[in-house]
Amino acid sequence: MKVSIGIDGVDSQHGGCTTHALYRLFKRLVEKGYVRSLLDYPYLVRLNPAVPRKTRGNGAVAIGVELAVDRLDPLVEELSGLLVEYVAQVRGDLSKACAAVVPYGLTERLREVYTKALTDFVHLDYLGSIIKSLGDSVVLPLGMNWGCVGALAALGWSRSVCTYELLVYRDPSYVGSPRRAPDVGALAELDSSREYETFCSYDPESGRITATPGGPDPVLLGIRGLDPDKLVEALRVLAIPEPIEGWMVFKTNQASGEHMIPRASLELKPLRTGCLAGVVREVAVRPGGDVVLSVSDGLGELRAAVFKETGLTRYARLLVAGDVVRLCGSVKLWDDDRPTLHVELLEVVDLEERYLRRNPRCPKCGSRMESAGRGKGYRCPKCGFRAADLRPEVSRLPRGIDVGVYLPGCGSVKHLGIPMPLSGLDLGCREGSLRAVSDFYRIDVVGVV
Numbered sequence: 389m390k391v392s393i394g395i396d397g398v399d400s401q402h403g404g405c406t407t408h409a410l411y412r413l414f415k416r417l418v419e420k421g422y423v424r425s426l427l428d429y430p431y432l433v434r435l436n437p438a439v440p441r442k443t444r445g446n447g448a449v450a451i452g453v454e455l456a457v458d459r460l461d462p463l464v465e466e467l468s469g470l471l472v473e474y475v476a477q478v479r480g481d482l483s484k485a486c487a488a489v490v491p492y493g494l495t496e497r498l499r500e501v502y503t504k505a506l507t508d509f510v511h512l513d514y515l516g517s518i519i520k521s522l523g524d525s526v527v528l529p530l531g532m533n534w535g536c537v538g539a540l541a542a543l544g545w546s547r548s549v550c551t552y553e554l555l556v557y558r559d560p561s562y563v564g565s566p567r568r569a570p571d572v573g574a575l576a577e578l579d580s581s582r583e584y585e586t587f588c589s590y591d592p593e594s595g596r597i598t599a600t601p602g603g604p605d606p607v608l609l610g611i612r613g614l615d616p617d618k619l620v621e622a623l624r625v626l627a628i629p630e631p632i633e634g635w636m637v638f639k640t641n642q643a644s645g646e647h648m649i650p651r652a653s654l655e656l657k658p659l660r661t662g663c664l665a666g667v668v669r670e671v672a673v674r675p676g677g678d679v680v681l682s683v684s685d686g687l688g689e690l691r692a693a694v695f696k697e698t699g700l701t702r703y704a705r706l707l708v709a710g711d712v713v714r715l716c717g718s719v720k721l722w723d724d725d726r727p728t729l730h731v732e733l734l735e736v737v738d739l740e741e742r743y744l745r746r747n748p749r750c751p752k753c754g755s756r757m758e759s760a761g762r763g764k765g766y767r768c769p770k771c772g773f774r775a776a777d778l779r780p781e782v783s784r785l786p787r788g789i790d791v792g793v794y795l796p797g798c799g800s801v802k803h804l805g806i807p808m809p810l811s812g813l814d815l816g817c818r819e820g821s822l823r824a825v826s827d828f829y830r831i832d833v834v835g836v837v
């Protein structure tokens with residue numbers, strides 16, 4: 389029997405991580421002999437960062453396995469037992485924790501949930517109607533709640549574009565103490581060598597490590613990359629200075645920009661994500677450096693904010709009325725009750741040409757001429773030469789910005805956003821050498837210490 393399991397909402401502000409719960413679950417299912425094979429890498433699916441009712445990191449997970457047993461009951465029992473235990477451990481809220489078990493391959497029908505949870509706000513009655521239409525094929529061992537939005541969305545992820553992340557989990561007795569992770573030098577070397585196709589392990593601009601979370605998170609280190617096998621090789625060359633519980637490679641929609649769907653200005657309502665293409669009407673640089681733009685797409689005008697932290701203000705401040713742009717991000721409602729697009733990607737599509745118009749130089753002595761009065765041509769202030777037929781000098785002003793796509797750096801990019809190092813890359817979705825479970829202690833997807 390082949391099934392997929394989606395999970396969300398099992399972490400809390402006190403700790404835990406949905407990926408870690410999945411790691412524990414998979415390990416236990418394998419140890420108990422329930423799993424015959426793993427059908428794909430586990431998925432780590434990031435969802436709309438603009439919705440308020442989200443889990444920390446707005447990520448949900450899913451996994452597809454072939455069961456060694458021919459009944460669902462023992463799996464469902466093990467699954468709910470483990471998650472209840474996990475939520476209690478991290479002092480989470482079980483009424484927000486959801487697990488969904490569906491037949492492997494049903495994911496096509498959940499695609500719509502994924503797209504909506506990625507780009508919009510999902511109402512529970514909408515989700516309820518989808519679940520109802522799927523009938524007995526969806527099992528929710530912990531019941532129906534807000535966590536089911538993420539759990540079902542993770543099951544419906546399209547996987548047309550993907551990156552990978554290898555997550556290393558701390559030994560439980562170390563969680564809460566300062567992290568001893570590989571140093572900046574090692575991580576900088578890892579990214580810059582390109583040998584392992586990793587990205588954003590550190591931020592070259594600030595010189596800071598970006599591969600480690602803070603606080604009580606069970607994750608010691610997350611290495612992002614394009615090739616799952618190379619991530620495992622990278623882990624082998626990085627010395628991990630503290631004991632670990634284990635690690636797992638996730639296939640993810642991180643850095644895909646998949647939430648940046650085209651939308652009209654009128655569709656860009658609060659809590660939605662998307663891109664607006666249009667003409668810049670106004671540019672205002674605020675004290676502090678943030679840039680606020682007004683952009684019209686012919687149907688309406690939308691305010692867009694480019695924040696200094698993104699590093700995109702150095703380009704946004706050079707925009708002028710008349711420029712054609714495409715701005716992507718998520719929409720939030722500001723205190724003045726107007727929706728505002730928080731920009732994560734700035735594309736300059738066309739630049740307004742700007743000219744400098746000056747009086748001509750004197751043909752006799754070369755001095756800059758003056759106007760001799762309306763309709764009377766020019767007069768030279770130095771030698772007195774007059775000319776009625778000279779034309780003003782016109783030169784094109786450099787804009788200081790080119791047509792192209794501008795992206796945030798590793799230090800400020802959000803999970804779903806495309807970071808600068810991946811600019812222009814066609815990501816696709818590579819397949820790694822995923823092995824059968826019989827091999828898994830030895831290699832690849834999960835490392836058990």
Ligand SMILES: [Zn+2]
Nearest residue numbers: 750753768771
């Ligand atoms: Zn002159």
